[in-house]
Amino acid sequence: MKKFLYTSVLVVAAACSAKDADKSTELKQLEAERDQLKTEQAKLSEKIQDLDEKILAAGGESAGLKATLVTTKKVEPSQFDHYFEVQGSLEAEKNVTMTAEIAGVVKRINVQEGQRVSQGQSILELDRATIDQNLAEIKEAKELARFVFEKQEKLWKQNIGSELQYRQAKSNYESMQTKYEQLQIMRNKSFIPAPFSGVVEDIMPKLGEMVNPGFPVVRIVNLDRLEVKAQLSEGYLGKVKYGSRVTVFFPSIGKEYDAKIVKIGSSINASGRTFEVAASISNAGKDLLPNMVAKMKVRDYENEEALVVPSTAILQDINGNSFVYLVQKGKELPRVKKLPVKIGLTYNNQTEIISGLLGSEEIVIEGVRSINDGDNISIAKK
Numbered sequence: 524m525k526k527f528l529y530t531s532v533l534v535v536a537a538a539c540s541a542k543d544a545d546k547s548t549e550l551k552q553l554e555a556e557r558d559q560l561k562t563e564q565a566k567l568s569e570k571i572q573d574l575d576e577k578i579l580a581a582g583g584e585s586a587g588l589k590a591t592l593v594t595t596k597k598v599e600p601s602q603f604d605h606y607f608e609v610q611g612s613l614e615a616e617k618n619v620t621m622t623a624e625i626a627g628v629v630k631r632i633n634v635q636e637g638q639r640v641s642q643g644q645s646i647l648e649l650d651r652a653t654i655d656q657n658l659a660e661i662k663e664a665k666e667l668a669r670f671v672f673e674k675q676e677k678l679w680k681q682n683i684g685s686e687l688q689y690r691q692a693k694s695n696y697e698s699m700q701t702k703y704e705q706l707q708i709m710r711n712k713s714f715i716p717a718p719f720s721g722v723v724e725d726i727m728p729k730l731g732e733m734v735n736p737g738f739p740v741v742r743i744v745n746l747d748r749l750e751v752k753a754q755l756s757e758g759y760l761g762k763v764k765y766g767s768r769v770t771v772f773f774p775s776i777g778k779e780y781d782a783k784i785v786k787i788g789s790s791i792n793a794s795g796r797t798f799e800v801a802a803s804i805s806n807a808g809k810d811l812l813p814n815m816v817a818k819m820k821v822r823d824y825e826n827e828e829a830l831v832v833p834s835t836a837i838l839q840d841i842n843g844n845s846f847v848y849l850v851q852k853g854k855e856l857p858r859v860k861k862l863p864v865k866i867g868l869t870y871n872n873q874t875e876i877i878s879g880l881l882g883s884e885e886i887v888i889e890g891v892r893s894i895n896d897g898d899n900i901s902i903a904k905k
Contacts (some may be wrong), residue, residue, distance in 0.1 A: 577650040590899040592892035593859075595850050596832070600882050603829035603875050605868045606820040611753030613815040616803065618717055618744035623734040624712045625649065636701070636726055636860040646741050649713040649734070655701050656705045665699035672696035710755075721745035743779070744813065751782065751817045754797040762823040765788065769802045772818045773811065778803050780811075784821070824868055830876040834869055836888040847879075848894060850902070859887060861896040 598614030634646055675692040678684040725742040730733050751771050755763060767784045788798035802819060804811065837845050845866050848859040864879030880886075887894065894900060 526838045530894050535616050536703050553586045554566060557652065564798045576596050590856060590901040591890055591893050592901045592903055593894065594889045594903045597885045597886050598830055598832060598876070598880050598882060600828040601871065603826045603831045603868075603870075604768075604822050605824035606822050607759070609753045609755060610799055611751045611771075611802075611817045611819045613750060613804075613813055613817050614743045615746060615812060615813050616750050618724075618742070618750045618813065619718055619744075620739050620742045621718070622647075622736075623649070623715070623738045623740050624736055625709055626733070626735045627651070627713055629728045629730055629732050629734060629740075632726060632730055632866055634723050634726070636723055637743055638723050639725060640721065642717055642720050644717045645714055645716040646717055646723065646743075647728075649715075651710055651713040652708060653858075658710065661699060662701045665696070665703050668692070668696040668699040668720065673890070691786055696895060706751050715740060717743055718741070718746055746806050746809060746811070746813075749811055749813070750785070750801045750817055752793070752799060752801045754795065754819075755793055756802055757796045757798065757823070759821075759823060760791075760798060763800060763816050763821055770820045771802060771804060772820070773815055774818065775815060776810055778810060782819075826875065829879050830882050832876060832880075833884060833888050834872050834874045836886060836889055836891055837866060837874055838841075838863070846890055847876075848896075850885040850887060850900070857902060858897060858899055858900050862886075873875060 554757055560738075626863050629647060629648040631648040632646075633648070634640055634644075640646065672695070675684060675689045679686070679689040720745045722745075723741060724744045725848045727741065731864050734740060763784060765784055765787055769782050769784060771782050774778045781800040784800055785803045786799070786801035788800065791798050796877040802823070832847065836847055838847070839845055844863055846863045849862040851858050852858050861881060861883075865877045867875035867877045869875075887900070889903075890900075
């Protein structure tokens with residue numbers, strides 16, 4: 524009985540061993556078949572990707588390969604200017620209030636307010652009747668003094684008469700001559716001419732009114748050239764130089780003008796810690812008027828060989844580091860690569876790249892937020 528049981532166990536064990544061997548063989552066959560299929564799959568995927576790239580490059584569509592449409596730009600050295608903006612006011616370069624130099628009654632006003640005048644044109648005249656009367660009297664006295672002096676001079680040369688008589692005659696003649704010249708100057712000052720061409724802005728006295736020396740009589744403004752004056756923070760001292768280019772915008776008329784710095788203050792305002800600058804503007808079209816509000820953009824930095832890219836092309840990673848997407852040409856379809864850069868100043872939506880670019884790269888400038896490092900791209904035709 525025991526022998527029978529032992530034999531039965533051996534038969535069962537042999538059967539199980541044969542069954543396990545069959546399973547092991549089957550598993551190996553399955554794994555081999557799987558590995559073969561994987562190899563074929565890899566080859567097919569590579570071939571499909573290659574076909575996808577060719578289809579996209581030819582302008583077709585493929586579901587197997589995605590490519591984001593972007594716009595690119597080749598980065599090349601160019602001029603970059605940076606400006607800061609301040610508010611200023613407009614003033615005429617030539618804006619003069621003329622005053623009377625002698626006392627007198629206003630006899631004639633030759634112009635009207637708002638009238639254009641030329642340099643030297645008579646604006647206003649004071650009564651000169653008293654001066655003319657005194658001139659006539661002094662002229663007669665001067666002629667008599669001249670006659671006496673000439674007679675005494677001839678006698679003196681002939682050793683006739685005294686030296687005292689000669690010197691008295693000479694002194695009297697010279698005194699009359701001086702008084703006559705002074706009256707001539709006073710007479711000329713009774714005419715008030717325009718010191719330059721411009722527009723008569725104000726006429727202060729009325730006809731027949733008495734004016735005294737220093738009394739304001741007329742204001743003349745020349746609008747051909749104007750100045751925009753502004754107060755700049757002390758921090759800009761040294762950054763703004765004589766002759767620096769500026770642009771000036773006038774909101775009231777919606778126009779912008781090119782100008783340049785012609786004056787820089789030589790002292791700092793103690794209360795506001797500012798200094799004054801002035802820029803000269805041509806007003807050929809006569810669109811500008813004194814006291815208009817102006818927005819002055821002053822250039823404080825320039826680089827003739829700057830590498831500049833649109834500010835929207837620059838992104839930041841989670842650490843705050845700036846980068847751009849560099850275009851890399853693939854076998855059939857271009858891809859992008861994340862390229863760290865160091866940025867400088869930004870103006871008018873353009874940013875200077877200080878380092879990271881050499882100046883011949885092509886970068887993505889539109890569509891940057893729709894791509895990631897290593898993505899395929901389709902470049903829009905320009």
